[in-house]
Amino acid sequence: MLTTPRRRFAGSRTLTTSLALAASVALAGSPLASAQSTTQADGAIAVSSLGSSIDAPGSVTGPLGSLASPAYAEYVALGDSYAAFGNQTDPVVTDGPAARCGRSLTNYPNELDRNPAVVELTDVTCGGAIIPSLTGFQYDGVPAQLDALDADTDLITLSIGGNDVGFGEIVNCITKQDDYATVPSCREELDGEISAAIDSVFGAGTEGDVPVATKVDTIYALIEEKAPDATVVATQYLPLMPAEGEDCAFTERLVPDDVKWAREVTAKINAAVDAAVDAAAVRNGHVSVLPVDASVDRSACGDADERWTDFLGGAPTGAYPMHPTALGQQAMADAIAAAI
Secondary structure, three states: OOOOOOOOOOOHHHHHHHHHHHHHOOOOOOOOOOOOOOOOOOOOOEEEEOOEEEEOOHHHHOOOOOOOOOOEEEEEEEEOHHHHOOOOOOOEOOOOHHHHHOOEOOOHHHHHHOOOOEEEEEEOOOOOOOHHHHHOOOOOOOOOHHHHOOOOOOEEEEEOOHHHHOHHHHHHHHOOOOOOOOOOOHHHHHHHHHHHHHHHHOOOOEEOOEEOOOHHHHHHHHHHHHOOOOEEEEEOOOOOOOOOOOOOHHHHOOOHHHHHHHHHHHHHHHHHHHHHHHHHHHHHOOEEEOEEOOOOOOOOOOOOOOOOEEOOOEOOOOEOOOEEOHHHHHHHHHHHHHHO
């Protein structure tokens, strides 16, 4: 099969090293596309919920929307680094084995907890988490995340699946230093593998013609067993890549078809998160959330004081590479508040 000739860009070693490091700390998922949702031009956040779009009220762009007080007595936050991390300069949990998780005191669970409607937060999120981390030990001394749930838990947020479907491989591929004229495109190299992983983690799994529970189905069933009365909010992955045609210096140095493929893959991942929650909602009223804002570019190509994610991290946003900024964490907290 013919492949599109590919170019090497100046400075690729620095860029690739930075992103490989980002992938090595398991960057929570594959936030490499702009979300599909109807949004308000005035900047109000629209919340993607169960496959449909709900325009959140204007107040959602302020601190934690319009949650009534009191509402939730015991909130447990589960998931990967997209939920765990805050800015590099913010305080993190440093006591005991959980210090390895990079659990920030300014991540979206903590931002949501600042609302008086949320009485008590138990944050067990952990950078690098995969689905088995929810039911087993991720690090020595760090319990399975689902152990934090009990019958009194009435609010749960969950960010999971990106690491399971191969975010690190996606990042490494689109920033690779090989001779681009002689190697396969990322689509050719990884699309089949990533698509199969998405189906395994989120999709309608089958063995032959027999439907089987996927990994996420099993997790939702366990959550419902441990916390039968809880409202469960699955958070999707905030965008890194801008909308098509809105590239910046970072994305212009990448191969256009690889960037396009990355957008497509992330659209699949976020759609799969939403569909999995939709199925769970039939049983227990779960909801899927992704804040979007059509008024400005919130991707990592946006202005530093407006973007919700960052490519390389550090100054001026203070974010970790390929992770949400403080604005992104606040936007997610606001969107959750609006959805519940």
